[in-house]
Every structure is written in C-alpha cells, then in structure tokens.
Amino acid sequence: MTVRVQRQRLLRxxxxxxxxxxxxxxxxxxxxxxxxxxxxxxxxxRVAQTLATDRTLLLNSLGVTMQIAVTALALSTxxxxxxxxxxxxxxxxEMSLFPYAIxxxxxxxxxxxxxxxIWVHDTRIALILCATVVAIFPVISNTTLGLRSVDAGLxxxxxxxxxxxxxxxxxxxxxxxxxxxxxxLRIASGLALIGAVVAEFVAGTGGQGxxxxxxxxxxxxxxxxxxxxxxxxxxxxAGVAMxxxxxxxxxxxxxxxxxxxxxxxx
Amino acid sequence: MSADVPxxxxxxxxxxxxxxxxxxxxxxxxLANVDLDVQQGELxxxxxxxxxxxxxxxxxxxxxxxxxxxxxxxxxxxxxxTGGAGRSIAFVFQSPTLMPWxxxxxxxxxxxxxxxxxxxxxxxxxxxxxxxxxxxxxxxHLPRQLSGGMQMRASIARALVTEPDLLLMDEPxxxxxxxxxxxLDAELLALWSAQRMTIVFVTHxxxxxxxxxxxxxxxxxxxxxxxDAWSIDAPFPRDDSFRVSREFAEHARRLSACVASAGDxxxxxxxQ
Numbered sequence: 457m458t459v460r461v462q463r464q465r466l467l468r469x470x471x472x473x474x475x476x477x478x479x480x481x482x483x484x485x486x487x488x489x490x491x492x493x494x495x496x497x498x499x500x501x502r503v504a505q506t507l508a509t510d511r512t513l514l515l516n517s518l519g520v521t522m523q524i525a526v527t528a529l530a531l532s533t534x535x536x537x538x539x540x541x542x543x544x545x546x547x548x549x550e551m552s553l554f555p556y557a558i559x560x561x562x563x564x565x566x567x568x569x570x571x572x573x574i575w576v577h578d579t580r581i582a583l584i585l586c587a588t589v590v591a592i593f594p595v596i597s598n599t600t601l602g603l604r605s606v607d608a609g610l611x612x613x614x615x616x617x618x619x620x621x622x623x624x625x626x627x628x629x630x631x632x633x634x635x636x637x638x639x640x641l642r643i644a645s646g647l648a649l650i651g652a653v654v655a656e657f658v659a660g661t662g663g664q665g666x667x668x669x670x671x672x673x674x675x676x677x678x679x680x681x682x683x684x685x686x687x688x689x690x691x692x693x694a695g696v697a698m699x700x701x702x703x704x705x706x707x708x709x710x711x712x713x714x715x716x717x718x719x720x721x722x
Numbered sequence: 723m724s725a726d727v728p729x730x731x732x733x734x735x736x737x738x739x740x741x742x743x744x745x746x747x748x749x750x751x752x753l754a755n756v757d758l759d760v761q762q763g764e765l766x767x768x769x770x771x772x773x774x775x776x777x778x779x780x781x782x783x784x785x786x787x788x789x790x791x792x793x794x795x796x797x798x799x800x801x802x803x804t805g806g807a808g809r810s811i812a813f814v815f816q817s818p819t820l821m822p823w824x825x826x827x828x829x830x831x832x833x834x835x836x837x838x839x840x841x842x843x844x845x846x847x848x849x850x851x852x853x854x855x856x857x858x859x860x861x862x863h864l865p866r867q868l869s870g871g872m873q874m875r876a877s878i879a880r881a882l883v884t885e886p887d888l889l890l891m892d893e894p895x896x897x898x899x900x901x902x903x904x905x906l907d908a909e910l911l912a913l914w915s916a917q918r919m920t921i922v923f924v925t926h927x928x929x930x931x932x933x934x935x936x937x938x939x940x941x942x943x944x945x946x947x948x949x950d951a952w953s954i955d956a957p958f959p960r961d962d963s964f965r966v967s968r969e970f971a972e973h974a975r976r977l978s979a980c981v982a983s984a985g986d987x988x989x990x991x992x993x994q
Contacts, residue, residue, distance in 0.1 A: 609819035612786055616813050617836040627835075631823045713823040713864055 498682040506682040518690050521667035528587030529648040536595025544603040561593035569658040583655045590651030594643040602636025603629045635714050638706035645698040735759035741792035752778040754945040767923045767938050769931040775946020776924045812886035814894045818873035820865040827861040830880045851883040871902040891923045932973045942984035950980050
C-alpha cells in the first residue's frame with residue numbers, strides 16, 4: 457500500500473471529523489455568546505451532560521428502538537427476498553402482485569400505523585410490523601431486479617447444460633442478484649429505523665417499553681430540550697450504525713468479485 | 723454463384739440442417755433456406771459479413787432456438803427431445819461468460835456440477851481441461867484477475883470439460899488483439915488435432931477462417947444464406963508458414979470474391 461493511499465484513507469475519516477468539531481465549536485460559541493437559553497437550543501456540552509445523567513433512561517429506550525428496527529430489518533429481508541423469489545417465478549405473478557407492493561410503499565406509514573396498532577394487540581409486534589411495511593419495498597424491488605439481471609450468455613450456458621430451475625436459481629440467479637440485494641438492504645436499514653420511530657410516535661407507548669421516539673415526544677412536552685437533543689443524537693447514531701453494518705455486510709459478501717465493493721488499492 | 727449445398731462427403735453427418743429459415747418477431751429474416759451438414763471430426767467455419775445469420779445458424783445447431791421453417795437433426799434424432807442419447811454439445815460464446823463470483827475451477831466445473839457428476843470425478847476432468855488450455859496455475863483465480871485471452875481460455879476449458887461430441891464457437895476470439903487471437907487459433911488447432919472432436923466455428927475474419935478450417939462455409943447477408951462451401955485441404959498441423967503460403971492466399975481470395983459477388987446483389991448495396 458502506498459503512502460498516498462494511506463493518506464487518502466486517513467483523510468476519509470479526518471475530514472468529516474474536522475467538520476463535526478468545527479460545527480460543534482461554532483454551536484457552543486453561539487449559544488454562549490448570545491446566551492441562548494437551553495430550552496431553545498442547548499449547547500453541545502449541555503447535551504453531552506444530559507446524555508450522561510439520563511443515560512440509563514436513554515440507553516434503555518435506544519435498546520427498545522434498535523430492537524424494533526433491527527427485527528423489522530431482518531423481517532423485511534426475509535419476507536422481501538421470499539416475495540422477490542415468488543415474483544421471478546413468472547411474469548404473470550409479478551404483473552399481478554407488483555402494483556400492490558407499490559401501493560404498500562406509497563401509502564404513508566403514519567396513515568396505516570393507527571390501524572395496525574388497533575389490530576395487533578401486542579404493541580411491540582405492531583411497531584415491528586409498521587417498520588417492516590416501510591422497509592420492505594426496496595428489498596423486494598431490488599432483489600427482483602437482481603434476480604432478473606442475469607447475463608444472457610450464462611442463461612444460455614445453463615440451458616445448454618440442461619440445468620433445472622432450482623440449479624439456475626441457486627447457482628446463477630441468486631449470486632447475480634446479490635449486489636442488487638445489498639443495495640436494497642442499505643436503503644432498507646435507514647427506512648427500518650424511520651419506520652420504528654414514526655410508528656412509535658403514532659402509538660405513543662410509554663412505560664417500560666418506551667423507545668426513543670417516546671422520549672422525544674415526552675421531552676418536547678416537558679420542554680426538556682437538552683434530553684430531546686440527546687435522544688435525537690442517539691437516533692442519528694443508531695441510523696449510522698445500522699447503515700454501516702449493512703455496508704460492512706455487503707463488503708464481506710461482494711469484495712472478492714463485484715466492482716462496487718472492490719478495493720482499488722488492493 | 724450456385725449455392726453448392728455443403729453435404730457430407732462419405733463421413734457421417736452429426737448435424738443435418740435442411741431448408742432452415744429463421745424469421746424474428748420483428749420481421750427480420752435472419753436465415754433463408756439454409757442447408758448444412760456438419761461432419762464427424764471436421765473443423766467447419768461459418769464465415770460471412772455481419773448480418774449474414776452465422777450466429778443465428780450456430781444457435782440453431784446448439785438447439786438454443788428452433789427454425790421458423792425447415793428442420794435440424796442431431797445424430798439422426800431430435801437432440802432437444804432425446805438429449806442426443808448421451809451426446810453433448812458445448813458452446814463458447816463471443817464473450818468469456820464466466821461467473822464473476824466463482825473461481826476458475828468452479829467456473830470450469832459448472833457443466834459437470836449441473837449434470838450431477840460427483841466432485842472427485844469432476845475435479846479430475848477440470849484439472850485435465852485446465853491443462854489443455856494452459857491454465858493449470860490459475861485455477862484459484864477469479865475471472866477478473868485474468869487477462870481477456872486467459873478468460874477466453876477458461877471459457878474453452880469449461881466447454882471441453884464435458885468432452886463434448888460437438889463444440890460450437892461463436893466468434894470466440896473476436897474481441898481479442900491480433901497477437902492473442904493468432905496464438906489462440908494455433909492452440910485451438912492443436913486441441914482439435916489431439917482430440918479429434920467436431921468443431922463449428924463462427925468468424926467474420928477471412929484469415930482466421932482459412933487458417934483454422936478443414937472446411938469453410940461462406941454465408942451472405944440480407945437475408946442470411948449459404949453461398950458456398952469447400953474443403954481446405956492444407957495438412958495439419960498448420961503453423962505461421964501456412965499463413966504466408968500461396969495456398970492460404972488463394973483460399974482467402976476465393977472467400978473474399980465469394981462474399982463480394984453476393985454483396986453486389988444486395989438490394990441496399992448502393993443501387994437503391
């Protein structure tokens with residue numbers, strides 16, 4: 457590895473970090489110079505302090521929200537891939553059902569969430585279902601596209617070798633679809649968290665199973681703005697973590713052969 | 723020039739095409755009334771300008787598509803239905819068509835895996851096929867780690883691994899540079915001589931056709947049709963001295979003249 461490549465990699469971490477430090481410093485200075493009260497905009501230091509003092513409460517809620525989002529992501533992966541596999545069995549099936557997948561996608565979750573929450577007794581399951589509805593579409597559409605985007609020559613090769621449907625699916629279509637699938641998963645990871653938070657806003661469940669959305673809601677009502685900011689920061693961090701996890705997964709699966717994940721300095 | 727039907731001369735025909743027409747859904751007539759016999763053990767090249775239907779004809783021979791009219795028979799039967807009674811056809815495409823996620827050995831083993839051949843037997847066959855195309859040391863590489871010529875060799879190894887009775891090649895070296903192409907042509911001839919298999923090779927290169935063929939079939943375009951076919955009797959093995967021989971030049975000239983004279987009859991060849 458050359459020095460230049462090393463420097464490039466370091467820069468990739470340092471440059472955004474520098475932006476964050478500068479932004480936080482400006483924010484802190486602005487709050488102090490203009491003496492902005494913490495119930496309007498709390499300073500970064502104040503947010504950090506709140507994060508520390510309320511850590512049990514906030515981390516518990518983070519755990520609840522993450523559990524919902526991650527379960528929803530897993531569920532939409534399994535269901536989305538299964539639906540995509542059904543879609544590629546025949547054009548007729550896809551033509552008949554795909555519009556409904558789109559319908560699910562374009563209907564705002566805030567409009568469906570109250571129904572799901574009424575129908576499903578267990579609130580946590582209801583929230584997982586809501587987040588799944590939000591996250592599943594990119595998995596379905598990307599995986600379907602991927603399963604269909606197979607090199608025509610390879611399809612002919614499999615035909616000439618008298619491969620059966622299962623062999624063609626497992627040995628050709630599935631590996632070809634992987635890059636598309638991971639693209640969908642990346643989008644779904646963000647959507648799962650958004651879905652979890654939005655659904656919780658609608659459900660408004662408190663008590664033991666309160667997630668970060670409830671903490672934000674409550675802190676807003678109580679004008680506990682530093683806690684609101686702290687919860688917000690945790691949600692953002694959770695989103696970044698989930699995104700990073702899917703990126704890492706994609707890199708592990710594809711780095712050997714696919715252009716999108718190849719390290720050009722290797 | 724009369725279309726001298728390329729019939730088998732004594733040796734058994736393994737593929738027999740009679741009156742084959744192919745019209746695509748778009749109305750394009752790719753093939754008009756083509757007769758062709760592929761003889762056991764020959765290296766037949768189909769040569770002609772683009773649009774002459776040589777790739778279409780090859781996919782008919784492969785059974786990948788069927789003629790709109792006329793018929794194709796393999797070993798006297800319908801290969802698509804009977805599976806040719808244990809006979810096999812292998813295809814080498816214009817591009818290497820390797821699975822990018824799989825190592826060279828896995829790619830080459832694919833036809834055996836799909837046929838359900840046990841791994842131990844398959845591995846021996848793969849090693850043999852890789853040795854034949856001089857890729858033994860590259861079995862663990864991924865396709866992207868190989869040069870274009872080496873990828874094509876891997877593709878040929880995959881075709882050879884089933885010991886096919888008939889090997890079909892669709893302009894396999896068309897995308898390669900001239901030096902690599904000539905080397906692969908020579909290697910292919912060596913393989914063919916050693917294995918005594920039957921090869922149908924599509925090309926638009928007159929020189930490649932003359933160098934390789936035991937028999938050449940010349941096709942014309944608009945619609946795709948058979949113009950002429952003749953044997954190239956120069957002895958094998960052939961080497962670079964054949965490329966500069968008088969015999970080579972004569973065959974090349976005859977081939978060009980054949981295509982050119984057909985080109986004059988083109989409805990859109992300038993007259994209209």
